[in-house]
Amino acid sequence: MAAQRDPGADLVGLFPPGTTLDGSGALVLGGVPAPELAATYGTPALVVDEVAIRARARRYADGLAARWPNSRATFASKAFPCTAVYRLLAEEGLGIDVAGGGELTLALAAGADPAGLVVHGNAKTEEELRLAVEAGAGTIVVDNFDDIDKLEKILRDTANATTGGEQPVLVRVTPDIRPDTHEAISTGQNGSKFGLLLPQAREAIARLRGSDRLRLDGVHVHVGSQILDTAPFAQAVEAVAELGEFAVYDLGGGLGSRYTYADRPPTVEEYLDAMIDVARRLLPADARILIEPGRSMVAEAGVSLYRVVSVKRGGGHTFVAVDGGMGDNLEVSLYQQRFEAAVATRPTGEGELCRLVGRHCESGDTLSAGVPLQDPQVGDLIAVPVTGAYTYALSNNYNGARRPPVVFVKDGAHRAVVRRETYADLMRRDLP
Numbered sequence: 001m002a003a004q005r006d007p008g009a010d011l012v013g014l015f016p017p018g019t020t021l022d023g024s025g026a027l028v029l030g031g032v033p034a035p036e037l038a039a040t041y042g043t044p045a046l047v048v049d050e051v052a053i054r055a056r057a058r059r060y061a062d063g064l065a066a067r068w069p070n071s072r073a074t075f076a077s078k079a080f081p082c083t084a085v086y087r088l089l090a091e092e093g094l095g096i097d098v099a100g101g102g103e104l105t106l107a108l109a110a111g112a113d114p115a116g117l118v119v120h121g122n123a124k125t126e127e128e129l130r131l132a133v134e135a136g137a138g139t140i141v142v143d144n145f146d147d148i149d150k151l152e153k154i155l156r157d158t159a160n161a162t163t164g165g166e167q168p169v170l171v172r173v174t175p176d177i178r179p180d181t182h183e184a185i186s187t188g189q190n191g192s193k194f195g196l197l198l199p200q201a202r203e204a205i206a207r208l209r210g211s212d213r214l215r216l217d218g219v220h221v222h223v224g225s226q227i228l229d230t231a232p233f234a235q236a237v238e239a240v241a242e243l244g245e246f247a248v249y250d251l252g253g254g255l256g257s258r259y260t261y262a263d264r265p266p267t268v269e270e271y272l273d274a275m276i277d278v279a280r281r282l283l284p285a286d287a288r289i290l291i292e293p294g295r296s297m298v299a300e301a302g303v304s305l306y307r308v309v310s311v312k313r314g315g316g317h318t319f320v321a322v323d324g325g326m327g328d329n330l331e332v333s334l335y336q337q338r339f340e341a342a343v344a345t346r347p348t349g350e351g352e353l354c355r356l357v358g359r360h361c362e363s364g365d366t367l368s369a370g371v372p373l374q375d376p377q378v379g380d381l382i383a384v385p386v387t388g389a390y391t392y393a394l395s396n397n398y399n400g401a402r403r404p405p406v407v408f409v410k411d412g413a414h415r416a417v418v419r420r421e422t423y424a425d426l427m428r429r430d431l432p
């Protein structure tokens with residue numbers, strides 16, 4: 001079946017800014033032709049345009065500071081938890097969100113300033129909270145009353161040099177807002193496992209105000225991910241404003257990214273305007289505002305490269321099977337995220353409507369259910385754009401897959417920041 005690309009669709013426009021085509025028509029990422037990257041690092045590989053992440057970080061930090069000077073942009077690191085990414089965003093002056101001991105360890109290993117760490121999680125163990133307190137984490141977000149019990153116990157046990165025995169905390173509020181996004185990544189509704197509904201949040205606030213070990217700085221709200229309109233963000237600010245005046249308001253993350261031609265997410269500036277307009281009306285003028293973008297900080301900087309292993313036609317379908325799939329990109333099977341794709345050496349022009357599928361033993365292992373690919377052949381290089389967020393983080397060893405390398409590109413240079421797993425790595429934890 002022939003398929004014409006949407007005439008308005010600018011395929012290259014879905015790739016990181018600065019992506020070009022070389023003389024042969026092949027994609028050039030960060031100044032490096034995609035075939036050269038594949039030849040050097042093999043496939044599958046996750047290529048990340050360092051310049052694109054830095055530019056996005058500055059756009060967030062500067063945009064927020066221009067609208068609300070007493071503020072900080074914080075990277076929700078679960079979207080891409082490798083030390084090279086932590087280091088890059090720490091260098092750009094962002095704070096770092098961590099959920100759990102693993103992300104905390106990675107952030108510290110990357111040299112992130114502990115004072116800028118925001119520690120999240122709906123099930124923080126005492127061990128993890130102790131790690132955070134002892135590291136001098138600037139902010140711990142209380143998700144439940146058990147967090148308060150555990151923290152008070154830890155602070156009774158530990159005289160922490162960095163905080164002088166007093167740990168700053170925020171209370172995570174569930175405002176009962178249901179943004180238009182996939183259920184699995186909606187977090188602000190009644191029935192969410194995250195945070196406290198307003199009555200319970202009030203109770204936690206009262207309890208924390210009476211604590212001599214925990215210093216209540218304010219409240220936190222995060223209503224979901226891949227949100228493609230600004231209204232839920234504005235509503236979230238209205239909801240936290242109802243809880244009263246605080247020194248700090250952490251307004252979370254969640255801005256959607258443009259995965260497909262059809263996606264029209266708000267710009268960073270539109271998103272900031274929506275929240276800060278409400279903040280100006282309802283929050284104290286001297287309050288500090290934090291935001292926590294994850295997906296939108298890194299998604300558009302990433303490109304996954306695969307090699308075509310098989311092309312199979314029948315029953316009206318063309319299956320183009322590649323050497324990766326749900327082992328390196330779970331976004332499709334978890335949230336039915338749609339991705340576009342292209343043959344990296346001839347990305348533009350007319351194509352055959354294909355199902356781009358992975359190598360794993362499940363029918364749900366699809367990278368794109370319907371994408372035009374130009375004359376796909378075994379051995380072709382396939383590029384899937386907008387894979388910077390939640391792919392590396394969710395990569396796994398299903399079917400014995402070795403997790404792919406992460407390769408940074410910048411100004412024509414490339415370097416691996418995470419190497420590909422080896423079969424020896426797969427065996428390492430296995431005790432025969």
Ligand SMILES: *Cc1c(COP(=O)(O)O)cnc(C)c1O
Binds near residue numbers: 078120253254294
């Ligand atoms: C995941 C998460 C974020 C980031 O969400 P994105 O949709 O990736 O921007 C921010 N804050 C908290 C508490 C989160 O859990």
